[in-house]
Amino acid sequence: MIPEHWLSALIGGICIGASATVLLLMNGRIAGISGISGRVLAGRGAEPWALLFLAGLLIGGAIYEYGLAPTPTPVAAAAPWLMLGGGLLVGIGSRMGHGCTSGHGVCGLGRFSRRSLIAVLVFMTTAFITVYLVRHTGIVGGG
Amino acid sequence: MRALVSSLAAGVLFGFGLGLSQMIDPARITGFLDVFGAWDPTLMFVLGGAVGTTALTFRLVLRRAKPVCEPEFLVPKRTSVDRRLVTGSALFGIGWGLTGYCPGPGITGLVLGSTNALFFVAAFAIGLIVSDKFIGEPAAEKKSEDG
Numbered sequence: 001m002i003p004e005h006w007l008s009a010l011i012g013g014i015c016i017g018a019s020a021t022v023l024l025l026m027n028g029r030i031a032g033i034s035g036i037s038g039r040v041l042a043g044r045g046a047e048p049w050a051l052l053f054l055a056g057l058l059i060g061g062a063i064y065e066y067g068l069a070p071t072p073t074p075v076a077a078a079a080p081w082l083m084l085g086g087g088l089l090v091g092i093g094s095r096m097g098h099g100c101t102s103g104h105g106v107c108g109l110g111r112f113s114r115r116s117l118i119a120v121l122v123f124m125t126t127a128f129i130t131v132y133l134v135r136h137t138g139i140v141g142g143g
Numbered sequence: 144m145r146a147l148v149s150s151l152a153a154g155v156l157f158g159f160g161l162g163l164s165q166m167i168d169p170a171r172i173t174g175f176l177d178v179f180g181a182w183d184p185t186l187m188f189v190l191g192g193a194v195g196t197t198a199l200t201f202r203l204v205l206r207r208a209k210p211v212c213e214p215e216f217l218v219p220k221r222t223s224v225d226r227r228l229v230t231g232s233a234l235f236g237i238g239w240g241l242t243g244y245c246p247g248p249g250i251t252g253l254v255l256g257s258t259n260a261l262f263f264v265a266a267f268a269i270g271l272i273v274s275d276k277f278i279g280e281p282a283a284e285k286k287s288e289d290g
Contacts, residue, residue, distance in 0.1 A: 005165065009185045012164025013192025019157035020193070021200040026149035028210030028217055031157065033246040038271050049150035054250060056154015061251035063155070064162025073168050075257045082241055083262035089238030090245060090263075091270015096278065097231025098219070101245040102157075104232070105190060110197025111205075111218070118224050123236030130240030131176035 020107050023053070032103025033057075034094035097123075146212035158251045164189040167252040169243025169259065176240055 020031040027049060029036075039050040065073060094100040097119055099108060104123075108116020165171050166189055174183030209215055239245050244252065244263045252260035 006185065006188045009164040009188035010192040012160040012162070012166070013189035013194075014196050015156050015160030015163060015192075016189070017193040017196025017200070019153045019160060020197050021204060022149055022156065023153040024201060024210065024216070024218075025204045025207075026153075026211045026213075027146050028213040028215060029150075030218060031153065033250065034271070037246060037250070037268065038275070041268055041271055042275070049147055052147055052151040053154035053157075056151045056156075057158035057161070057247065057251045058254055059151075060155035060158025060160070061162045061167060061254040062158075064159050065167075065254055069162070073162070073165065073255055074170065075255050075259070076168075076170055078169075078242075078259045080258075080262050083244075083259050084266040086238040086240075086242035086244070087249070087263040087266025088270045088273075089234045090242070090249075091238075091267040091272075092274045092278070093231045093233070093235030093238060093270075094246065095231065095271050095274035096227050097235055098228065100235060100247075101239070102247050106193040106197055107201070109194045110201045112198070113219070114222055115219075115224055115228055119228055119232040122229055122232040123239060126233045126236030127176050127240035128178065130237045131173055132179060134241065135173075135177055136179055 016102075016106055017110070020102070020110070024107075030103055030107045032099050032107060034091075034100040035098075035103055038095065093123075149212060157247065160193075161248050161251045164192075166248045167255065167260075169248070169252075172239070172243040172245075172248070176243075 023029050023031045029049070031053075036050045036053050039047045040054055090100070094103075097104070099116065099119060101123075104113075104116040104119040109120060161167050165185060171183060171185045174181065175186035177183075205216065205218070242259075242263050244260065246267055249260050249263045249267060253264060
């Protein structure tokens with residue numbers, strides 16, 4: 001028997017996959033959040049579809065959180081420098097690596113892209129190592 | 144117009160999925176990444192559901208000559224693995240591990256009124272701009288983004 005929150009995780013994942021399918025089928029685009037964010041920020045020739053997709057993320061999140069969530073999603077406190085430093089790395093890294101968890105993970109793996117498979121293996125590895133160092137060695141910040 | 148509606152709808156579905164799967168709670172991500180702690184497998188189910196879906200549907204969709212609302216599919220064609228891909232992904236993973244956020248959950252997490260998400264998204268945006276300005280690559284290559 002699968003615990004209930006794993007089931008909602010699976011269904012949530014299917015929603016994400018369905019979203020990527022809609023965007024590819026209708027718009028011919030890859031649902032990569034870092035790529036789409038880049039298009040919104042670049043502003044050149046402003047691509048309205050990209051802005052609407054990001055607006056949709058907020059609307060969809062709000063529909064879940066304020067319409068359906070059995071309990072509010074927990075919001076933990078964290079050191080601002082951690083969020084700022086980590087966010088910067090995520091921005092630079094996803095730009096250099098041409099994609100993030102959605103572009104390489106959800107879409108790239110679905111296309112059986114070799115580049116995406118390598119990207120996913122690399123970022124999973126450094127993420128595992130980072131969390132290990134933070135949580136179990138006290139080297140970084142002593143979390 | 145149809146293209147804009149479908150893009151908005153896809154965004155809503157994506158954000159809803161991130162909420163339902165609780166990926167907007169960074170503790171779920173760091174819990175998954177912490178294999179030596181109280182391991183939380185939630186992310187595996189999310190990724191399984193998402194990739195399981197795209198692995199089935201993308202193949203069918205890409206059989207079409209063109210998407211419904213646009214003249215062509217803009218799907219990356221590059222197949223070579225280069226140093227940028229590996230370095231970029233390595234940096235991404237460090238940031239992901241430090242924060243428990245990747246871009247989608249960070250942006251969607253803003254609806255919780257979380258200052259963590261706000262700091263993360265602001266820095267993520269700066270990171271995108273900085274890398275475009277200072278460590279950019281030839282414009283010709285930019286067209287083939289993976290995501």
